[in-house]
Amino acid sequence: MAPNAIQVNGVRKSFKATQVLKGIDFEVRRGEIFALLGSNGAGKTTTINILSTLLKPDGGNASVCGYDVTRQPEKVRESISLTGQFAAVDGILTGRENLMLIANLRGVPNARKTADTLLSRFGLRDAANRRAASYSGGMTRRLDIAMSLVGTPSVIFLDEPTTGLDPEGRLEVWKTVKALADGGTTILLTTQYLDEAEQLADRIAILHGGKIIASGTLDELKKLFPPAKVEYIEKQPSLEDIFLAIVGQKEAK
Amino acid sequence: MKVLHDTVVLLGRSMRHILRSPDTIITVLITPIMIMLLFVYVLGGAIQTGDRNYVNYLLPGILLIAIASGIAYTALRLFNDVQQGLFSRFHSMPVSRSSVLWAHVLTSLVSNAISVVVIILIALIMGFRSSASVVEWLEVAGILVLFTLALTWLAVIAGLKAKSVEGASAFSYPLIFLPFISSAFVPTAKMPTVVRVFAENQPVTAIVNTVRSLLNSQPVGNQIWVALAWCVGITVVAFFFSMLAYRRIP
Numbered sequence A: 001m002a003p004n005a006i007q008v009n010g011v012r013k014s015f016k017a018t019q020v021l022k023g024i025d026f027e028v029r030r031g032e033i034f035a036l037l038g039s040n041g042a043g044k045t046t047t048i049n050i051l052s053t054l055l056k057p058d059g060g061n062a063s064v065c066g067y068d069v070t071r072q073p074e075k076v077r078e079s080i081s082l083t084g085q086f087a088a089v090d091g092i093l094t095g096r097e098n099l100m101l102i103a104n105l106r107g108v109p110n111a112r113k114t115a116d117t118l119l120s121r122f123g124l125r126d127a128a129n130r131r132a133a134s135y136s137g138g139m140t141r142r143l144d145i146a147m148s149l150v151g152t153p154s155v156i157f158l159d160e161p162t163t164g165l166d167p168e169g170r171l172e173v174w175k176t177v178k179a180l181a182d183g184g185t186t187i188l189l190t191t192q193y194l195d196e197a198e199q200l201a202d203r204i205a206i207l208h209g210g211k212i213i214a215s216g217t218l219d220e221l222k223k224l225f226p227p228a229k230v231e232y233i234e235k236q237p238s239l240e241d242i243f244l245a246i247v248g249q250k251e252a253k
Numbered sequence B: 001m002k003v004l005h006d007t008v009v010l011l012g013r014s015m016r017h018i019l020r021s022p023d024t025i026i027t028v029l030i031t032p033i034m035i036m037l038l039f040v041y042v043l044g045g046a047i048q049t050g051d052r053n054y055v056n057y058l059l060p061g062i063l064l065i066a067i068a069s070g071i072a073y074t075a076l077r078l079f080n081d082v083q084q085g086l087f088s089r090f091h092s093m094p095v096s097r098s099s100v101l102w103a104h105v106l107t108s109l110v111s112n113a114i115s116v117v118v119i120i121l122i123a124l125i126m127g128f129r130s131s132a133s134v135v136e137w138l139e140v141a142g143i144l145v146l147f148t149l150a151l152t153w154l155a156v157i158a159g160l161k162a163k164s165v166e167g168a169s170a171f172s173y174p175l176i177f178l179p180f181i182s183s184a185f186v187p188t189a190k191m192p193t194v195v196r197v198f199a200e201n202q203p204v205t206a207i208v209n210t211v212r213s214l215l216n217s218q219p220v221g222n223q224i225w226v227a228l229a230w231c232v233g234i235t236v237v238a239f240f241f242s243m244l245a246y247r248r249i250p
């Protein structure tokens, strides 16, 4: 078994003239929640798409569960599941049918039972027979995540899972993510929200200007924060301070 | 095996889409049926085709119009799946990529077959009669399937490349119009030279003539080969460009 659930070495990707990823490195350990933090356009979705075999990198290596994403994409797809930046549910099908569709495609033995278990777990039992198009934003996202759990993949990618949700929906998703990680699933999530990374992640990588400019646990990142700041009130730097400080340093160079 | 299983599962899904929005079937059917009523009951009396039964003369062209409007929805369904991220979802799963596309192609064949059957039933009520044998009917079915397949692969290109909903379906308008400049409604003989040259050398005329001959148990001559060549030719070229377009879909 590979030591890390995800291993990324020197991955590069350009779209025509724009170089989006200029050689990024990070690894995600089994069972941890890893947050890829970056502002809009930083290349988070591009990274996720490469790891979930949707895009081919221009250079570098990436592997998921020990399988190379370019050479063994089928193996990778069997181990992962992707919840994209925008919920991908079939609006014409009901919630239950959406889940059963994925279960059938993944060859899960009892599709109906799997669907019903997930519907209950995500508080969608009452809406099970309604078309997904009639769901609220939060419900759609929950169904979307539930669909990603069909067949219990060992690595889950969540691309900005809470963007566009109200605070309540956001808390729901956080709870779900934590519960998943407690069950042993490895989670790579992307976010623009520093507090989200702070709340959820075991380790964090900051993607900026096509590079991972910092990574580690929250405590490790806090150590990168420039010291000697005289204040009257003792204050722990928030991730936001660290982020802005690092980004500022890089840009000053 | 897995490819077949996935294709069947995904075909079931898009057939459900069609059954749940019967308005799409009605929209597809309404125009060709209106045209058929208009030509048979209003204009038909003034048209000399050499065929005593004008419905018999008209039906093949009407079927092609129905198919040309039907495939606009094929493009639309593909466009929506790409836009809503469902293609990406399937592509990141252990599902064969070709299943995802072929499910749409098969859905197009099935839904167009339904339209064709409904229109033939209505034509029967309006007085359509055929002396075709079972074999001739099978040949008609075969040609219509090939025509649908050719237009479906065009629709795949449109659905995958479109930037907007309108764009996804607009490509079908000229196709719907083609039968009007063919032998579908009137014989080409009396058309002005330029129009006649176009009409006699575009795919619809050969296909219409072939289907009409088969339905009337008349010899098809070399028209059937011209019709087949068009269908296969369009299919091959459109398939090639569809594959290019599909490769760019994440």
Ligand SMILES: Nc1ncnc2c1ncn2[C@@H]1O[C@H](COP(=O)(O)OP(=O)(O)O)[C@@H](O)[C@H]1O
Pocket: A015, A016, A018, A020, A038, A039, A040, A041, A042, A043, A044, A045, A046, A047
């Ligand atoms: N298919 C594409 N073609 C061209 N440019 C793209 C494509 N996908 C993303 N980009 C560009 O790459 C950059 C990173 O995009 P993305 O990975 O979506 O960022 P993020 O998810 O962090 O917001 C953006 O500038 C975006 O415009």
Ligand SMILES: [Mg+2]
Pocket: A044, A045, A046, A085, A159, A160
């Ligand atoms: Mg993104």
